[in-house]
Amino acid sequence: MGTPLGSKSNCKIVEGKMRFKVDRSSDKVPPCKEAIEGTYVYVDERTVNDPKETPDPDDWYERGENHRVEHGHIKRDFHEPCWFVDIASLDDLIAFTKKYGSLVFDDEKIEIYDYYRE
Secondary structure: OOOEOOEOOOOEEEOOEEEEEEEEOOOOOOOOOOOEEEEEEEEEEEOOOOHHHOOOHHHHOOOOEEEEEEOOEEEEEEEEEEEEEEEOOHHHHHHHHHHHOOEEEOOOEEEEOOOOOO
16 A cells, blocks of 8 residues: 655745745635735655555545656645745745734744644
8 A cells, every 4th residue: 555645845936025825823815915826736656556555445536647667666746726936035035924924834834823733
């Protein structure tokens, strides 16, 4: 049975700025005034080279798109709506933090921590 790895697109460079996914603990939409609506491509990756080795092989091709094998792993793409924020410099990031308060960074996004979520 394959292990889901789920590769995540980290920040992208767009017009000389770093573009990050952004959301809020409180699920407010849009998450901030600077947010840009867009689409995020999530790559579902499993550590097997054949969908028949997954727990539900019939489901593999029913969901997602661009099904493929790369480096011995099966992969498929999911397009998910999300919000982005562009940060041009460390000064911009500091200003963003001062404006919105506590931020949580992970390998996927910046979260504006404005509500208890644990």
